[in-house]
Amino acid sequence: MKPPTPTSAELTPGQVAQRSGVAVSALHFYERQGLINSRRTSGNQRRYKRETLRRVAFIRASQRVGIPLAEIKRAMDTLPDGRTPRRDDWEQLSLGWRADLDRRIEQLVRLRDELTTCIGCGCLSLDTCALSNPKDELGKLGPGAHGLDVDEASYTLKESDRG
Numbered sequence: 001m002k003p004p005t006p007t008s009a010e011l012t013p014g015q016v017a018q019r020s021g022v023a024v025s026a027l028h029f030y031e032r033q034g035l036i037n038s039r040r041t042s043g044n045q046r047r048y049k050r051e052t053l054r055r056v057a058f059i060r061a062s063q064r065v066g067i068p069l070a071e072i073k074r075a076m077d078t079l080p081d082g083r084t085p086r087r088d089d090w091e092q093l094s095l096g097w098r099a100d101l102d103r104r105i106e107q108l109v110r111l112r113d114e115l116t117t118c119i120g121c122g123c124l125s126l127d128t129c130a131l132s133n134p135k136d137e138l139g140k141l142g143p144g145a146h147g148l149d150v151d152e153a154s155y156t157l158k159e160s161d162r163g
């Protein structure tokens with residue numbers, strides 16, 4: 001039996017995948033995350049509105065600069081009536097994300113410089129190695145084990161440890 005032809009306003013998952021360069025499995029994932037949506041035909045097949053292509057382009061562009069899906073969803077949720085991001089939306093959101101990107105680049109440059117001092121060393125000294133004990137934060141707490149109190153994601157101490 002021939003598969004139903006989508007109306008001109010709708011695309012099959014295969015068509016969206018082909019035109020966006022995103023795998024069908026990724027489309028299903030985006031849908032589960034609430035980033036895109038589809039309707040089901042009477043044969044339980046997905047159909048996407050054409051604007052889904054723009055939503056997928058928005059998601060992909062955002063992901064390429066390292067924006068997590070949860071943040072992308074949060075940004076999309078701020079748009080009125082769940083509309084697809086327009087040119088001015090992308091302009092505004094990308095401006096805010098540019099600042100995040102600058103911050104991450106700064107962190108990476110700092111880490112690269114710290115790693116450079118480790119190359120050919122291997123000491124992992126708690127006194128001198130900036131990577132094994134960033135800014136000697138643990139030393140400020142005095143003797144004893146404090147590793148579990150460190151917020152490893154940011155390499156900074158929790159506020160409650162600052163005394």
Ligand code: FES
Pocket residue numbers: 117118119121122123124125128129130131132
């Ligand atoms: S390993 Fe020696 S300074 Fe990092």
